[in-house]
Amino acid sequence: MRRNHVSKTPRRWIAPIAAVSIVGFALAGCSGGPGTGGGGESGDAESNVVTVYGTISDTEAELLEQSWADWEKANNIDIKYEASKEFEAQIAVRAQGGNAPDIAIFPQPGLMADMAKLGYLKPAPDAVKKNVEDGWNEDWANYATVDGTLYGAPLMASVKGWIWYSPSVFAEKGYEVPTDWQGLLDLTAKMKADSGNAPWCIGFGSDAATGWPGTDWIEDLVLRQSGTEVYDKWVSNEIPFTDPQIASAFDEFGKIAKNPEYVNAGFGGVDTIVTTPFGDPATALVNGTCSLHHQASFYDGFITDAGGKVAEDGDIWAFLMPPFDATSGSGGSVVTGGGEIVAAFSDSEATQKVQEYLSSADWANSRVKLGGVISANKGLDPANASSDILKQAITILQADDTTFRFDASDLMPSAVGSGTFWKGMVDWVNGTDTAAVLEQIEAGWPSS
Structure with missing residues (x-):
C-alpha cells in the first residue's frame, strides 16, 4: 500500500x-x-x-x-x-x-x-x-x-517523516530547512505571516483505514522527542498511551494540526483533515496552494502523478522532520x-x-x-x-549511524495499531480532549 x-x-x-x-x-x-x-x-x-x-x-x-x-x-x-x-x-x-x-x-x-x-x-x-x-x-x-x-x-x-515543500518558494522567500522541531514551528509561523494562508495540508482520509496518517506524526514525534527506549517501551505497552511522554507528542502535533491558522491549505479548516483523502495533498503541493506536507518516501509517486517533478531543483522536494532538539542525537538520521x-x-x-x-x-x-x-x-x-x-x-x-524504528502502530496488536489508535487520531483531530483520546486508545490493548 x-x-x-x-x-x-x-x-x-x-x-x-x-x-x-x-x-x-x-x-x-x-x-x-x-x-x-x-x-x-x-x-x-x-x-x-x-x-x-x-x-x-x-x-x-x-x-x-x-x-x-x-x-x-x-x-x-x-x-x-x-x-x-x-x-x-x-x-x-x-x-x-x-x-x-x-x-x-x-x-x-x-x-x-x-x-x-x-x-x-x-x-x-x-x-x-x-x-x-x-x-x-x-x-x-x-x-x-x-x-x-x-x-x-x-x-x-x-x-517516513519527510516534509514535502517547494524548493523555488524556499529560495524566493529565503526560507531554510529547519534544524529542530521549534525551527519547524517557527518556519510555519513565518510562512503564515508572509502569505496570509495556512501552510500545511493534511489528509487523514483512507476509507476503512482513516486516521493512519496521524499515527505517523505521533510516531515521528515520540521517537524524536523521547528517544528509542521510550519508543520501544511504548510499542510493547510498558509505557502506555496515557503516559505524559506520549501525551506530549500529541500536544506538539496539535500545535500544527489543531491550529486553524496553519491548516488545511487547499481544503478548508481543521475539520477537513479527516475527510481529505491522504493522497489529495499531492495536487495541492504541485499547484502551490499547500506549502508543507508530512508523508513517507512513497509520496513522490503521488506527486509525480499530480504532475510535479520531485527533485532538489524541481517542483517539490523534501527534508526529514528535524530532531526535537538540534543539540541531541548521534548525528545520524532518526527515522x-x-x-x-x-x-x-x-x-x-x-x-x-x-x-x-x-x-x-x-x-x-x-x-x-x-x-x-x-x-x-x-x-x-x-x-x-x-x-x-x-x-x-x-x-x-x-x-x-541511522536510528531506525518500524512504524509503531504496525508493531502493536492490530486491535490497537489499526484499531483504537486510528480511531483515536480521528476523534482527537475532531476536537476530543487529548486525555480522553489516550485513555480510549489504551483501552484497546488486549488484556493478555
Missing part, C-alpha cells in the same frame, strides 16, 4: 471487524486451534501454483507481478497474486476458515505475529533464514520473528519507517522457493528497478531507485 510505498490505497486496511476476527481466532484456539485448514489449500501443494495475497494493488500490483515474471518462467512456478482492500480483516477470516493463501504479504508485523501465535503460519525455511541473515540487519529480522522463531522476511520498505513481511501458511516446495526468491537481493533489485519503491535489503544498489528521494531513502536505511 502506498502508505509504505505502493498503490494508491493506504499502507494498512482494517476496521473494528479485524479485532473481532482476532477474538474469534482466540476462541477457535480454545476449541482445537487452526486444524488442517491452514495454509496451502488455496493452491495445490503438489502443483507449481503458489497463491499470494496482499494489499498491493492497481499499478503497483502490476509492477509486483512483473518483478517476478522472469523468475516464474525460469522456475516453472505460477504465482497467482490477489490484492484486497480488506486484507487485515479477510486474512483472519480466511485463515480460520481453511482458505488461507500459500503466502501473505503482511503490511503490519503485529498482524503477522497474531497469525503466528495462533499457529497459522509456517516457520521460515532455512533458505529464507539465510537470506534474512545476509540481507537485513537485526532490527528488521526481529520484525519477522515471534517468540524466537523467524516466520518471514521483509519485502519492501519506506522511510521511522514501514514495510511488509512475507510469511507463509504453506510449506510446499513451490511455496518455499517463492519465499526464498522474494527474500533475496535479486528480487529487491528487480522490483526497485521498475520504479516507485525501495527495500532495506543490504544487497540493493541505491542507483536502481527511480528517483533521487528514493535513492536518498535507501542510503538512509543502509547507513550505520
Whole structure:
C-alpha cells in the first residue's frame, strides 16, 4: 500500500471487524486451534501454483507481478497474486476458515505475529533464514520473528517523516530547512505571516483505514522527542498511551494540526483533515496552494502523478522532520519507517522457493528497478531507485549511524495499531480532549 510505498490505497486496511476476527481466532484456539485448514489449500501443494495475497494493488500490483515474471518462467512456478482492500480483516477470516493463501504479504508485523501465535503460519525455511541473515540487519529480522522463531522476511520498505515543500518558494522567500522541531514551528509561523494562508495540508482520509496518517506524526514525534527506549517501551505497552511522554507528542502535533491558522491549505479548516483523502495533498503541493506536507518516501509517486517533478531543483522536494532538539542525537538520521513481511501458511516446495526468491537481493533489485519503491535489503544498489528521494531513502536505511524504528502502530496488536489508535487520531483531530483520546486508545490493548 502506498502508505509504505505502493498503490494508491493506504499502507494498512482494517476496521473494528479485524479485532473481532482476532477474538474469534482466540476462541477457535480454545476449541482445537487452526486444524488442517491452514495454509496451502488455496493452491495445490503438489502443483507449481503458489497463491499470494496482499494489499498491493492497481499499478503497483502490476509492477509486483512483473518483478517476478522472469523468475516464474525460469522456475516453472505460477504465482497467482490477489490484492484486497480488506486484507487485515479477510486474512483472519480466511485463515480460520481453511482458505488461507500459500503466502501473505503482511503490511503490519503485529498482524503477522497474531497469525503466528495462533499457529497459522509456517516457520521460515532455512533458505529464507539465510537470506534474512545476509540481507537485513537485526532490527528488521526481529520484525519477522515471534517468540524466537523467524516466520518471514521483509519485502519492501519506506522511510517516513519527510516534509514535502517547494524548493523555488524556499529560495524566493529565503526560507531554510529547519534544524529542530521549534525551527519547524517557527518556519510555519513565518510562512503564515508572509502569505496570509495556512501552510500545511493534511489528509487523514483512507476509507476503512482513516486516521493512519496521524499515527505517523505521533510516531515521528515520540521517537524524536523521547528517544528509542521510550519508543520501544511504548510499542510493547510498558509505557502506555496515557503516559505524559506520549501525551506530549500529541500536544506538539496539535500545535500544527489543531491550529486553524496553519491548516488545511487547499481544503478548508481543521475539520477537513479527516475527510481529505491522504493522497489529495499531492495536487495541492504541485499547484502551490499547500506549502508543507508530512508523508513517507512513497509520496513522490503521488506527486509525480499530480504532475510535479520531485527533485532538489524541481517542483517539490523534501527534508526529514528535524530532531526535537538540534543539540541531541548521534548525528545520524532518526527515522521511522514501514514495510511488509512475507510469511507463509504453506510449506510446499513451490511455496518455499517463492519465499526464498522474494527474500533475496535479486528480487529487491528487480522490483526497485521498475520504479516507485525501495527495500532495506543490504544487497540493493541505491542507483536502481527511480528517483533521487528514493535513492536518498535507501542510503538512509543502509547507513550505520541511522536510528531506525518500524512504524509503531504496525508493531502493536492490530486491535490497537489499526484499531483504537486510528480511531483515536480521528476523534482527537475532531476536537476530543487529548486525555480522553489516550485513555480510549489504551483501552484497546488486549488484556493478555
